Amino acid sequence: MELQVNGNKHTVSAASDTSLLYVLRDELDLTGSKYGCGEGQCGACTVLMDGKAVRSCRVPLSATQGKQITTIEGLEKEGQLHPVQQAFLDVDVFQCGYCAPGMIMSAVALLETNPRPSEEEIVAHMNGNICRCGTYPRIVKAIKEASNA
Amino acid sequence: MEKETDADIKTNQEQGQPTPDNGNQFSRSRRRFFKLLGGGIAVTFVLQDAFALLTDPENAAVLQQASPKKVGAWIHIGENDIITVYTGKVEVGQNIRTSLAQVVAEELHVPMASITMVMGDTDLTPYDAGTFGSRSTPSMGPQLRKAAATAHAMLLDMAAQQWKVNKSALRVADGKVINTKNNKSLSFGQITKGKQLLKEVSESTSLTPTEKWRVAGTSVPKVNGRELITGRHKFVSDLKQPGMLYGKVLRAPAFGASLATVDLSAAKAMPGVVVVHEDDFIGVAAPDAQTAAKAIEAIKVSWNNTEQPSRSNIFDYLKQHANDGRGGRGSSDKGDVKQGMAAAYKKLEATYNVDYIAHAPMEPRAAVAQWENDKLTVWTGTQRPFGVQDDLASKFNLSKEKVRVIMLDTGSAYGGKHSGEAAVEAARLAKVAQKPVKLTWTREEEFTWAYFRPAGVIEVSSGVKNDGTLISWEFHNYNSGPSGIRTPYEVPNQQIQYHPVESPLYQGSYRGLASTANIFALESQMDDLASLVSMDPLEFRLKNLQEPRLKAVFEAAAEGFGWGKTKPAPNHGYGIGGGTEKGGFTATCAEIAVDPGTGDVKVVRTTTAFECGAIINPEHLENQILGAIVQGLGGALFEAVDFENGKILNPHFAQYKVPRFKDTPVVEIIMLNRKDLPSAGAGEAPIVGIAPAIRNAIADATGVRLKTLPLVPDGLKANLGAP
Structure with a gap:
């Protein structure tokens, strides 16, 4: 099957019911998207599919046909961080950083549809992403900064 | 040259x-x-x-x-x-x-x-x-x-x-x-x-x-x-070695279960699959993770189960199986508690029950093991790489020089990764497969076969004089552990004992160790004593406290929060709690709101003052304090490992609730920088004040004096009485 990731077309050998997360990580070695639960409960695997945030652990390869997938590896362009990444870096958000890629992808999706979200909207949109280190207020701050950038 | x-x-x-x-x-x-x-x-x-x-x-x-x-x-x-x-x-x-x-x-x-x-x-x-x-x-x-x-x-x-x-x-x-x-x-x-x-x-x-x-x-x-x-950092679970296989281990359905019969033939027949069966260990290694999972599913197995405790009877079990603990770790005596109680103006006895909780690090246990000739290299996320090196050396009968453990910056631990289970398992599989093997635990495995913060029963018997000074303090902790067990308050008559128990579930270290349990009980009891003698909870604490560093954080938290300046709104309450652990001093004030219709409890805002000597990195210290507050809030309000007859019933994020964005209050942090004092660690101590502060705030709002952790996994409705 074919997979369009970060503007590149890949032919992958995984079966059509394989989760997108496994194809990205194990077959394409795009390991920025993380396994956290395999059930769409934690958001660590969040990627964009045609610009919308999806939990890649719950998306079978078959559902990605003809869609554009963007992963954390696809945000930085020629050494320039995406404004959301830059804001997360500036705020120095994280502790362990394992949830970082999923958080950033969820935030990118939010700002693409809602460039000036209120705090309530940020919290509602991001609630499916878990940061067990508890950096939530710092993430909200970074998203606000990115929205003002 | x-x-x-x-x-x-x-x-x-x-x-x-x-x-x-x-x-x-x-x-x-x-x-x-x-x-x-x-x-x-x-x-x-x-x-x-x-x-x-x-x-x-x-x-x-x-x-x-x-x-x-x-x-x-x-x-x-x-x-x-x-x-x-x-x-x-x-x-x-x-x-x-x-x-x-x-x-x-x-x-x-x-x-x-x-x-x-x-x-x-x-x-x-x-x-x-x-x-x-x-x-x-x-x-x-x-x-x-x-x-x-x-x-x-x-x-x-x-x-x-x-x-x-x-x-x-x-x-x-x-x-x-x-x-x-x-x-x-x-x-x-x-x-x-x-x-x-x-x-x-x-x-x-x-x-x-x-x-x-x-x-x-x-x-x-x-x-x-x-x-x-940028996602570039390679966590252990992201590593790939040439020719690497993906491992998976067959798990027992419950604690205490042992293998009865097993038929590996279907798994062994799968192309590219290596099956390892040694004693009670059964695992597979396969060219990809899906095949490994299918191979494990293909194994026909039956188990001998033994009767095991359940959450419904765990607290009785812990009391019944406890060691007397006298003279052991955490035990201390001073004065005579009998005389102390006899001299008390008001007495208060209470029993607190604390559930097992899970660390739930976002990166589950993972390891990549590789044998080259007789040298074993294992990449794994552990807080004790040299301990894991020892485990591997003894497991495979190697000298330590033949075992290299490499720890990559890991997706958190919170005291939950002292061990090297995945390292040993991956090494067993790699040894037989003669190829590098990566083993990443599933979330369910992490929630079941890692170890938990211990459950515990804490009994407190205390007495206070009519002027509000503590006269007697007897404190028994069954199973939680001795950290934070001593009272920081001045009490002339004390008996404090930790009673170890052989835990029916795996248990171990946690952020702040047992102080999350002990200080919860201690600071809840202090609040209730203050109420008995009609004193303000802060005033009561300060009256019985001499330690200047702990006093300072109580005063700073109270000042920042506006303690005593305003009355809580209807259905809101204010609470305070604090303590000292690992060289750090912390106090937290919390405001909570109870929905009188649904009984839902929401933490509205918290103010935490923390002092750990000279501050090395203010931003990162603040982040650690924040993390402790948010994690502590989960253990305070709703986190609990549910289990029945040795089987974990909630091994998923859908059932085991952890704090999310919506649960996070407005968090105010006050850091006291004592440049004159040596720097202490800060990853643990700031967690200890939040649970009692929330508990005491609920008491302030409703009069309900809860004695369990978590406090309100199902809200407060049952306590408020049906309308």
Whole structure:
């Protein structure tokens, strides 16, 4: 099957019911998207599919046909961080950083549809992403900064 | 040609350093040490640690054992100007990769960017017992400062020799030694070129006073922050080795279950699948993770189950199976509690029950194991790489030199990754498969077969005089553990005992250890006593408290929160709680709101004051305090491991609730910077105040004095009475 990731077309050998997360990580070695639960409960695997945030652990390869997938590896362009990444870096958000890629992808999706979200909207949109280190207020701050950038 | 000099090596026979008998071996060891690290200068704490790098049996007499009580680490300054710090400590999100580099940069007067931290690699770093107990900052930090200061002094001496000038004319700045008389400078690399100098850290080295810190004490950003936000950082679960297989282990359905019958034939018939069955261990390795999962599913197995405790009877079980604990860890006696109780104006007895909870690190346990000839290398996320090295060496009957454990910065731990289960499992599979194997635990495995913060029963019997002074305090903890068990309040009659129990579920370390349970009970009891004598909870605490550092955080938290300044709105309540743990002092005030219709409890805002001596990185300290508050809020409100007959019933994030964005209150943090006091760790202590503060706030709002952790997994409706 074919997979369009970060503007590149890949032919992958995984079966059509394989989760997108496994194809990205194990077959394409795009390991920025993380396994956290395999059930769409934690958001660590969040990627964009045609610009919308999806939990890649719950998306079978078959559902990605003809869609554009963007992963954390696809945000930085020629050494320039995406404004959301830059804001997360500036705020120095994280502790362990394992949830970082999923958080950033969820935030990118939010700002693409809602460039000036209120705090309530940020919290509602991001609630499916878990940061067990508890950096939530710092993430909200970074998203606000990115929205003002 | 590289020059050598022995002039700077101090001798100390006790530590196995040069004597007339072993001097030659020492020289050889030193040469090999620098061959490994590259030329330059190095400062170490214990010379054997440096030589433990060298696995030449010829040098066994010099090597001896690394001394576990000493803090091992060394700093190497290479001819290429690169400063490398080697420490067995590991990074799990507490940001010590940054803060330890900061203290080295401070003493060496170099930019942060010139420092590379090599951490938690048993082949490269000296022995370290592990990264736990908030010890990195108070023990490793000062040692690294001393080592860096020693190196600083060496560089000055060497430059003075080279220029033939008095070193008082020299200063160090920006990675260079500068002659202030003529403005000439030498980079560290130029000074160390051609040298192989190894020196023991000098205890008498003077350190930069806290008030003169320029790098330490500032909010240096996370050194590998960019790696994390671009997804480039490789966690263990992201590693890939050529020819690597993916492992999976067959798990028992419940604790206490053992294999009855097993049929592996279907799994073995699958192409490319390696099946390993040794005693009760059954695992597979396959070319991809899906095939590994299918192979495990294809195994036909039946189990012998044994009767095991359930959550519904765990507290009785713990009481019944407890050791008396007298004289054991955490036990202390003072005065006579019988007389104390007899003299009390008001008495209060209570029993608190605390559930097992899970660390639930976002990165589950993972390991990649690789055998090359008879040498085993395992990459794994653990707080104790040297402990895991021991486990592997003993499991496979290898000498430690044949086992290398490499710890990559890991997706958090919170005290939950002291062990190396995935490392041992991956190594077993890789040994049979004769290929590298990666094993990543599923979330369900992490929730079931890792270990938990212990459940516990705490019984408190206390008495207070009519003027509000404590007169008697009897405190028994069954199973939680002894941390934080002693009361920080002044009580003339005390009996405090920890009663260990053989836990039916795996249990172990947690953020703040048992202090999350003990201080919850202690501070709940204090609130209820205050209410008995009609005193303000803060005033009651301060009246019975002498420890000035704890007083200071209570007062700071109260001031920031506006304690006593306003009355809570209807259905809102204010609560306070605090304590001391691991050298940190914390107090938290919380405001909660109860929905009278649904019984839902929401934490509206918290104010936490924290003090842990001199602050090394304010931003990262604030982040740790924030993390402790948010994690503590989960254990306070709703986290609990549910289990029945040894089977975990909620091993998924859908059932085991952890704090999310919506649960997070407005968090105010007040950091008291005591530059006059040594820095203590901060990853753990700030967690202890939040649970009692919330509990006491619920009591303030509703009059309901809860005695369980979690407090309100199903809301307060049952306690409020049906309308």
